[in-house]
Amino acid sequence: HGVSAAQVALAWLLGRPAVSSLxxxxxxxxxxxxxxxxxxxxxxxDERARLDAVSRPAVLYPYWHQQFTAKDRFGPADLVLDRDAI
Structure with missing residues (x-):
């Protein structure tokens, strides 16, 4: 885009669903x-998806464990923590 990294970061943040202001x-x-x-x-x-992918934090225990052992029992609230479903 020919702009600064700060502009890209701020534009990405402004487009995040839970962000209403910066x-x-x-x-x-x-x-x-x-x-x-x-x-x-x-x-x-595509740009947003790439930025989401590189900035996604690792899933903490016990959630990473649940992804492998209880995936078939996940409810809607659990899927928020399932990074593969996002």
Whole structure:
């Protein structure tokens, strides 16, 4: 896109389902302008998926264990923690 990494990160965060606002900051006016420009950056669904994949945290125990032993008994609430289903 020819923009800064900060713009990409902020645009990605703005498109996350649970994010309704962001707090930005900077030391200079140029940094603030760069951050604000992220609001007009549109990422494709493929770009979003790639960013989601590389930023996904590892599943903690006991959830990784449940993925292998109780997958057939998962309910809707459990599927939130099932990273393969996302």
């Amino acid at each position: 707090v930005i900051g900077g030391r200079t006016e140029a940094q603030f302008k760069d951050n604000i420009a992220a609001a007009s950056l549109v990422l494709t669904s």
